[in-house]
Structures are given as structure tokens and as C-alpha cells.
Amino acid sequence: MRHADRAYRYVTTVASGSALLFLLMIVIVLAVKSYPSIVVNGLKFFTGITWNPSLNGELIRVNGVPTLQGATYGAGVFLFGTLVSSAIAMLLGVPAGIGIALFLTQVAPQRVSRMVSFLVELLAGIPSVVYGFWGLVVLLPLLLQVIEPAMASLFFWVPGLNGQPYGAGLLGSGIILSLMIVPIVASISRDVMLQTPLELIEGGAALGLTKWEITRKIILPYAKTGVIGAVILGLGRALGEVMAVALVSGSALNALPNSLYSPINTIAAFMAESLDSAFTDPSGMYVSALFELGLLLLVITLAVNFIARLLIKQGFVSKAETVIKV
Amino acid sequence: MMPEETETVQQTRAPFPWRDKRIARNNRIRKLKWRIIAFLAVLSVIVVLYPLLDMLYLFAYKGLTLISLARLTQTTTGGTGVGNAGLANAIAGSALIIGMSSLFAVPLGVLSGIYLAEFAGERDRYAGMVRFVSDVLAGVPSIILGYAGFFVFVLYFGWGFSAVAASLTLAILMLPYILRTTDVALRKVPDSIREGAYALGSSKTDMINRLNLRIALPGIVTGILLSISISVGETAPLLYTASFSNYLPSALFHSPVGYLTYVVWTYSQLPFAQANDLAYLAAFLLMLIVVLINLVARVGMRRFMKI
Structure with missing residues (x-):
């Protein structure tokens, strides 16, 4: 190998270390900064629903770590808000995304399909804070004045659906998040559905299957892995979303939602809102607790990603082949 | 030929007329199922595209009625309503931050991609790790990047709220995308081209x-x-690294920078019409930039790739 080649190889190797370095930096910062909070708050951090930094409290030491007298940090409200709003988003967004993918690949003529594809991809590119702004000025008034009262009177016998309309809250966050994950689910599902081998589809048609049967028995099993991957990617985005949720969540504190319309808060949105006020705590415990929230969020999103990888590795891929063989 | 055939078919089916009816009904149901699914698919497109078109209309309408030279050349003057003049500081700050973070992320990402596609072997463990870590990095929520950037660049390195801290943090967000696309694009280059180059005595470089x-x-x-x-x-990675400033960016270190998404985020929540107007205009500009970049990327580049 010539000198220039060796130098080139060396430079690119070093550059590719930057990704490792950045991830290492993030993990170390989160671990180091959240350590005091982990020591002091322990398991109560995950189960408690009271987040009270007690900024007027006296400076004391617990297990040798400085904190304020009477401060309690429970992430329960944020954890609940994050998980439930993402669950609602999946509930609304995944069927819509798969429906759009079916429309693009099976229903629409090519011209319409191309136009709708472009619009859906545009949806993916819109900044999240713009989603939040639209939610604030269009969606929330609509929810407060029309949708939530209608739902509450229609489902007056269902607990959780018969609460007081509020506007900013769980339902609004779920809807905004679902709009943000639809393009991810739709465009990846479309791509994998288009990859279904044509001879399988033709074989199905030759056997006299209807379009739905071809979709159900051939295309969907073939695309399953990709669709699951897309869904999990969308979940990852919903869990970590900040600005859109922060504008429409109602920023609940110290109270779990008692209906679908109640205000909530999510880990990511609360982190974005609170770091500057956290510096008024002289013990540094507030800041540390926020970093522990970050660590919790990182663990959740990484776990979601690992599960996606495992599912894909376990090989749903062979499913399409078995269907054909039988 | 034809009439004879139908006759024989009818003959073979004659003993069980009810079976024919059942099959025909069954077939109708089978076809109806697809109709229902197709209807639901069309419905989901309408349900999703309606908010999108509403969003585009709202911000395009507001943006086009609000846009003026004054709003583009004057700076924001705090959130008190009266003096919320323009977005110049936010536009300049956004451009500065994006430009600088590209300056960091593009060389790093492209060089990493070159290593992965051209130098690493098929079973290179280090390359596998880099690909994996870059996927993980792409999945890290952006607010966590903001926290890490705040602690490392703003506090630990002591750069304060600054353009450098903000753009390094954004560069971490951009890196995995650039790395991945470079890797994939280079690996799509056919090996025959590499072999041809070697056969002509070219060096790897x-x-x-x-x-x-x-x-x-x-x-x-x-x-x-x-x-x-x-x-x-x-927005999230910049909140605690760039902070915000009502003045045009003047220094790279120890000097907070304004940016467009922050205007949308805070001014949309203020109870002043003039502040809200700036938020609408900023949202319009953001959408315009994003749509233009997407158009250039998808349409323009597709044309290039064909040549």
C-alpha cells in the first residue's frame, strides 16, 4: 500500500471513531450527572408522582450527597405521560400509516400514488415545533370545543372517557404524536411492500385470490419485518419528542391524568422546560434529577431499538416462504 | 366450441345447484372485503392529509400576509409585545448554527462513510461497531443531546451559551445521517469500476x-x-447550548445566539398579537426552508443520478 493510501486509511479510521466518542460522551455525562440523584432518590424516583424540589428547604446531606430538606423527586407522572401518549400515538398512527402504505401500493393509480407519497414525505420533514404550534392554535380549540365534549357525552358510561374536556392534554399529545409517526410508518411500509417478489403476487392472482387475499396472505407476511421495524422507529420518535408535546400537553405536575383529556407531561418535554429553573437549587439535586430523567429516557429508547433489532433478527422473514410452500 | 363447453360445465354442476349459489355469495363477500379495506385505506389518507394541508395553508397564508422587509431586517426585542420588530437575529443565528454544524458534521460523516465502505473489510469488527453506534446515536432523543452538549460544551469546556457549543451539539445529531448515506452510496458503486481503476494502475486514494x-x-x-x-x-438541542439572543450574532464563544425554532416555541405562547405574528412568520420560513431542501434533495438529485 502506498503512503497516501495508508494516510487516507488512517484519517478515515480516526474520523469514524467520532461516532463512538460522541455516544461515549453522552452516556458518561448522563451517568455522572445523575449519580447523586440515583443515590438519594433510589427506587422512589420511578414510582413516586410528586416532583417537589423544595427550593426553600435547608441544605442537608443524605448518604453524603447534598440535597435540600423536603425535596422529593418522583418521575411517575412523566413516565406515565411518555408511555401513554406514545401508546395512543401508536394506536392511531400505525393503522393510518399502514392504511396509507396500502393506498400507495395497492389502491391508487401511479400518478396519485406519487403525489400522495410526496405529501407524506413532506409531513416527515415539518419541524416538530411547527406541529406543536399548529396543535396549539388549531387542534386544541377543536378538541376543547367540539371533539372532547362530543366524546364525553357519547361515552358517558366509560371511565376515562367521560372526564372534563380540557384541550391541552393526553388526547391532543397523542394525536400530534400520531401525525408525526405516520410518515415514518407509511413510507417504510410502502418501500417493503413494493419489494414483494412479483411472481408471488402473480401466483396468488393465478390461484384466483382477491386483492385483499393477496395483500393479507402474501404482501403483509412478506413485509412484516419491515413494517415492525418502521413501527418501532416511530415509537422511538414518539417517546423522545419534545417541542410538539411541550406545546400541547398542558404541562401537568404532581398529578396523574384522570381521563383521556387531562393534562399530562412527558420526560422529554419536562426536561426541555425545566433545566434553567433547576439551577436555582444550590444543592444541585434538581439538575441531577433531570439528568436521571434523561438517563431513564435513553434507557427506554435504546431498549425499544434493541427489541426491534431482536425481532428482526429472529426472522419473521421466512414467514412469506412458508405461506407459499403450504 | 364455446357453447358446448358451457353446456358441459352446467351439466357437471347441475346436481348441486345450492353449491353454486354458495360459491357465488362467498365470492361476493371476498370481493367486498377488499372494497372495505380499500375504503379504509382511502379514509386514512384523507384523515392524515387533511391536517397536513391545513397546516400548509395556515402557515403559508399567515406567512405571506405577514412577510415584510422590516420583519426580515429588524431584530426581536424581547417578549413584551410592543417592540417585537423582526426576525433578522433568528435568521442569521439559524444560518450561522447550521453552517457551522455542517462544517463539523460533513467532513466527519463523509470520512467515516469512506472508511466503512472502502477501507473496512466485510467482517471488520470495528466497522460493525461504528455502524451500530451510529444507529444508536440516530435514536438518541434530541433533548438528551442538548443536555450532554450543555454539560460538556457550555459548562465543562467553559464556552458558555455560544454558536460553537450549539453547532457541535447539532453536529452530533447530523453525523449518523451523513455517515450512513455516504456508506450506502459508496457501496452502491459497482466493483467493476474499482477493478477497472486498479487495472489502470490507480492508487486506492x-x-x-x-x-x-x-x-x-x-x-x-x-x-x-x-x-x-x-x-x-x-429546537431541543439548542435550548441550553445556544440559549437565545435578541441581537445579531457577534462572536462564536460566550455569546448566546437566536434561532428560528426558538421564536416559534416561545412567541407562540405569549399573549401578544405581535409576538404571535413573529411566531407565524418564523414557522412559515422554517416550513419554506424544509420544503425547498426536500424538493432539491429528492427531485434535483434524482435527475443527477440518472445521468
């Missing part, structure tokens, strides 16, 4: 720089453009 990179260029540029369009719309 020349082969990569003069052939492979040129062939892969549209793919790489598309990746860079898309990563820029993502970072234009980011």
Missing part, C-alpha cells in the same frame, strides 16, 4: 477521490441536505 466519490456524490449530497433539513427544524 485516487480511485476513491476521482471515481467512487464522484459516482456516489448525488447520494451523499442528498444525505447531507436531508440532515441539514432535519437540523433546521430542531
Whole structure:
């Protein structure tokens, strides 16, 4: 190998270390900064629903770590808000995304399909804070004045659906998040559905299957892995979303939602809102607790990603082949 | 021929007329199922596209009625309503931050991609780890990047709220996208080109720089453009690294910077009409930039790739 080649190889190797370095930096910062909070708050951090930094409290030491007298940090409200709003988003967004993918690949003529594809991809590119702004000025008034009262009177016998309309809250966050994950689910599902081998589809048609049967028995099993991957990617985005949720969540504190319309808060949105006020705590415990929230969020999103990888590795891929063989 | 055939078919089916009816009904149901699914598919398109079109209309309408030279050349003057003059500081700050973070992320990402596609072997463990870590990095929530950037760049390195801290943090967000697209685009270059280059006595460096990179260029540029369009719309990583400033950016260190997404985020929540107007205008500009970048990336680059 010539000198220039060796130098080139060396430079690119070093550059590719930057990704490792950045991830290492993030993990170390989160671990180091959240350590005091982990020591002091322990398991109560995950189960408690009271987040009270007690900024007027006296400076004391617990297990040798400085904190304020009477401060309690429970992430329960944020954890609940994050998980439930993402669950609602999946509930609304995944069927819509798969429906759009079916429309693009099976229903629409090519011209319409191309136009709708472009619009859906545009949806993916819109900044999240713009989603939040639209939610604030269009969606929330609509929810407060029309949708939530209608739902509450229609489902007056269902607990959780018969609460007081509020506007900013769980339902609004779920809807905004679902709009943000639809393009991810739709465009990846479309791509994998288009990859279904044509001879399988033709074989199905030759056997006299209807379009739905071809979709159900051939295309969907073939695309399953990709669709699951897309869904999990969308979940990852919903869990970590900040600005859109922060504008429409109602920023609940110290109270779990008692209906679908109640205000909530999510880990990511609360982190974005609170770091500057956290510096008024002289013990540094507030800041540390926020970093522990970050660590919790990182663990959740990484776990979601690992599960996606495992599912894909376990090989749903062979499913399409078995269907054909039988 | 034909009438005879139908006759024989009818003959064979004659003993069980009810079976025919059942099959016909069954077939109707089977076809109806697809009709229902197709209807639901169309419905989901309408349900999703309605908010999108409403969003586009709202911000395009507001933006076009509000846009003026004054609002583009004067700066914000705090949130008190009266003096919320313009977005010049936010536009300049956004451009500065995006430009600088591209300056960090593009060389790092492209060089990493070159290593992965051209130098690493098939079973290179280090390369596998880099690909894995870059996927993980792409999945890290942006507010966590903001926290890490705040602690490391703003506090630990002591750069304060600054353009440098903000753009390094954004660069972490951009890196995985650029790295991945470079890797993929280079690996799509056919091996026959590499073999041809070697056969003509080219060095590896020349082969990569003069052939492979040129062939892969549209793919790489598309990746860079898309990563820029993502970072234009980011707020969370900048909140605690750039902070915000009502003045035009003047220094790279120890000097907070304004940016467009922050205007949308805070001014949309203020109870002053003039502040809200600036938020609408900023949202319009953001959407315009993102749509333009996406158009250039998808349409323009597709044309290049064909040649």
C-alpha cells in the first residue's frame, strides 16, 4: 500500500471513531450527572408522582450527597405521560400509516400514488415545533370545543372517557404524536411492500385470490419485518419528542391524568422546560434529577431499538416462504 | 366450441345447484372485503392529509400576509409585545448554527462513510461497531443531546451559551445521517469500476477521490441536505447550548445566539398579537426552508443520478 493510501486509511479510521466518542460522551455525562440523584432518590424516583424540589428547604446531606430538606423527586407522572401518549400515538398512527402504505401500493393509480407519497414525505420533514404550534392554535380549540365534549357525552358510561374536556392534554399529545409517526410508518411500509417478489403476487392472482387475499396472505407476511421495524422507529420518535408535546400537553405536575383529556407531561418535554429553573437549587439535586430523567429516557429508547433489532433478527422473514410452500 | 363447453360445465354442476349459489355469495363477500379495506385505506389518507394541508395553508397564508422587509431586517426585542420588530437575529443565528454544524458534521460523516465502505473489510469488527453506534446515536432523543452538549460544551469546556457549543451539539445529531448515506452510496458503486481503476494502475486514494466519490456524490449530497433539513427544524438541542439572543450574532464563544425554532416555541405562547405574528412568520420560513431542501434533495438529485 502506498503512503497516501495508508494516510487516507488512517484519517478515515480516526474520523469514524467520532461516532463512538460522541455516544461515549453522552452516556458518561448522563451517568455522572445523575449519580447523586440515583443515590438519594433510589427506587422512589420511578414510582413516586410528586416532583417537589423544595427550593426553600435547608441544605442537608443524605448518604453524603447534598440535597435540600423536603425535596422529593418522583418521575411517575412523566413516565406515565411518555408511555401513554406514545401508546395512543401508536394506536392511531400505525393503522393510518399502514392504511396509507396500502393506498400507495395497492389502491391508487401511479400518478396519485406519487403525489400522495410526496405529501407524506413532506409531513416527515415539518419541524416538530411547527406541529406543536399548529396543535396549539388549531387542534386544541377543536378538541376543547367540539371533539372532547362530543366524546364525553357519547361515552358517558366509560371511565376515562367521560372526564372534563380540557384541550391541552393526553388526547391532543397523542394525536400530534400520531401525525408525526405516520410518515415514518407509511413510507417504510410502502418501500417493503413494493419489494414483494412479483411472481408471488402473480401466483396468488393465478390461484384466483382477491386483492385483499393477496395483500393479507402474501404482501403483509412478506413485509412484516419491515413494517415492525418502521413501527418501532416511530415509537422511538414518539417517546423522545419534545417541542410538539411541550406545546400541547398542558404541562401537568404532581398529578396523574384522570381521563383521556387531562393534562399530562412527558420526560422529554419536562426536561426541555425545566433545566434553567433547576439551577436555582444550590444543592444541585434538581439538575441531577433531570439528568436521571434523561438517563431513564435513553434507557427506554435504546431498549425499544434493541427489541426491534431482536425481532428482526429472529426472522419473521421466512414467514412469506412458508405461506407459499403450504 | 364455446357453447358446448358451457353446456358441459352446467351439466357437471347441475346436481348441486345450492353449491353454486354458495360459491357465488362467498365470492361476493371476498370481493367486498377488499372494497372495505380499500375504503379504509382511502379514509386514512384523507384523515392524515387533511391536517397536513391545513397546516400548509395556515402557515403559508399567515406567512405571506405577514412577510415584510422590516420583519426580515429588524431584530426581536424581547417578549413584551410592543417592540417585537423582526426576525433578522433568528435568521442569521439559524444560518450561522447550521453552517457551522455542517462544517463539523460533513467532513466527519463523509470520512467515516469512506472508511466503512472502502477501507473496512466485510467482517471488520470495528466497522460493525461504528455502524451500530451510529444507529444508536440516530435514536438518541434530541433533548438528551442538548443536555450532554450543555454539560460538556457550555459548562465543562467553559464556552458558555455560544454558536460553537450549539453547532457541535447539532453536529452530533447530523453525523449518523451523513455517515450512513455516504456508506450506502459508496457501496452502491459497482466493483467493476474499482477493478477497472486498479487495472489502470490507480492508487486506492485516487480511485476513491476521482471515481467512487464522484459516482456516489448525488447520494451523499442528498444525505447531507436531508440532515441539514432535519437540523433546521430542531429546537431541543439548542435550548441550553445556544440559549437565545435578541441581537445579531457577534462572536462564536460566550455569546448566546437566536434561532428560528426558538421564536416559534416561545412567541407562540405569549399573549401578544405581535409576538404571535413573529411566531407565524418564523414557522412559515422554517416550513419554506424544509420544503425547498426536500424538493432539491429528492427531485434535483434524482435527475443527477440518472445521468
